[in-house]
Amino acid sequence: MYESTIPAKGNTLGRLVSVLLVCVFSFFVHLGAPEVSLMEARNFVAAREMAAGGSWLIPTLNRELRLAKPPLPTWAVAAEEVLFGATDNLALLRLPAALMATLLVLFFWGLASELTRDAPADAIDPGRTAWLSALVLASSLLVIVSGREGQWDIFAYSFLVGSLWLLVRGWRSDSQTYGSFVGAGLLLGFSILSKGPVALYGALVPFMGCYISTLNTDARRKGVRGHWRGTLLAAIVGLAVGGSWPLYILYHVRPAALAVAQTEVAAWGERHVQPLWYYWSFFVFTGVWVVATVASLVVPYARRRLGGFLPYLLVLGWLLASLVLLSLVPEKKVRYMLPLLPPLALLTAGALRYWETAFRSQQASLTDRLLLRFWAAVLALVCVVVPAAMVVIHLPGFGPTSLQFGAVILIVAALGIAVVRAGWYVLAPRVLMGASITLMAALLTILEPAYPVWEGRNAELGVRQLSAARQQPAIQHIPWYSLDHMQVKQVWAAGHAVPTWNPATDSLPLQQLPIAVFSDSLPDAKIPARWRRHLQIQVVDGYYLGRERKKGHWFISILRPL
DSSP states (O other), rough: OOOOOOOOOOOOOHHHHHHHHHHIIIIITTTTTSOOHHHHHHHHHHHHHTTTTTSSSSOOOEEEEEEEOOOOOOOOOOOHHHHSOOOOOOOHHHHHHHHHOOOOOHHHHHHHHHHHHOGGGGSSSSTTTHHHHHHHHHHHHHHHHHHTTSSSSSHHHHHHHHHHHHHHHTOOOOOOOOOHHHHHHHHHEEEOOOOTTTHHIIIIIHHHHHHTTTTTTTHHHHHHTTHHHHHHHHHHHHHHHHHHHHHHHHHSEEEEEEEHHHHHHHHHHSSSOOTTHHHHHHHHGHHHHHHHHHHHHHHHHHHHTTTTTSSSHHHHHHHHHHHHHHSSSSSGGGGGGGGGGOHHHHOOHHHHHHHHHHHHOOOOOOOHHHHHHHHHHHHHHHHHHHHHHHHHOOOTTTTSSSSHHHHHHHHHHHHHHHHHIIIIIOHHHHHHHHHHHHHHHHHHHHHHHHHHHHHTTTTTTOOOOOOHHHGGGGGGGGGGESSSOOOHHHHHSSSSSOOOOOOSSOOOOOGGGGGEESSSSSGGGGSSSHHHTTTTEEEEEESSSSSSSGOOOEEEEEEEEE
């Protein structure tokens, strides 16, 4: 089945360059194009307040305690603002997340290398399966989306995968050195500081359970037992680092911390509740690799074919255990499936390696040929659908006579011809791999800037927004307050904190007058009569919450003493 001759070892530097190049297209190109999301706004506002002189250990969001998420991702953004100055540049603010996504790919490459080191078929081209799995992960749809958004998940799982890599490396070591275990503990602690115990539940527990179970070889399980001291050291270091911030918060703001913890735990069963089978379509989030992914999950087909390239049952068990644990939690979101992508990427790479070998040695079965042709057909269909969809939805800047549309047509036509030829006539899996990565990179490069424009296609002319209204000269150099709850995306658009002032219960900030107040209706009715007779209330500006008037209108007023 496998080649009998062993070629020279692959070019490690070339492989590294190729992985980094895919990461550049996946995570960095047009990084600032999409508008800020709700999760990003929370992170960026908290970071802005840190960098502006707030507490780095007790974060605030619009000057209110922000304890729902650990602070490490916020520290990363705040450190950027300290180094480069306060900025609204989304590409710069998202840079830490993009770097963490790249680190996730590199950490996973190391983990995959350890898991496939003893694979008999991979000895023919050492490290190729692990390298392919890194390429698959870097170009998978959900990883791309997570790596381009400045939120918490990519930090938590990147550090966690790095911790798994160093743990496996330590377990497989013949010596009793503890460097790998200390590193694993530090990364584990950083993961906890990024999103609490979420990544431990979604990735560490299922991986550890499978690694020490009968799904793994006796030799590897003995390696874990032989390094129990190192494993214990990693756990101690991880808990010490990860538990440092929660303990600090409990010591300094215990009542608020306990209230937030209770709210977050309750949210797992009350917010965003979805049925048990919500994650059934998890495999589609590998994107262009979905055919190979599905093939790798069909156990009767994949077990004997992929077993020579990776520990199939171990990796499949890791995936299924993570899937079950995530499905048991009532609260579900698409981005919560991120821990499923590393084992999926390794399984997918195993299918790709098998197809490479089978077709090169002319031992591919009818099923193999049908799968390869189906993969080519899917890619060819994408090449046809993309330009057609651009015309149907009237994608801004991509009209049928535009240069951009012409570029898309040339690229997808070339790729379409290549995949049809490779999938139907030559039967060349490597061509399909290259075409898949090229297609994803091309679509991101060409279409990403048009996406936010298309999102705002219903924008109305003359709709003033807060990003413009905040430049109103009359409200510069005076304090700002909000009479109503201000959405965090509006707080981000304001450029600095706009703390809530409740006139019914809070004292009037007389010592700060004049002040600017933001409200969802005219402020006269919101300010008690006993204060109104001492104030001059002047509406100076207003803005809409979205690009359409129906999204709602807010007023900006100035309160001055009479």
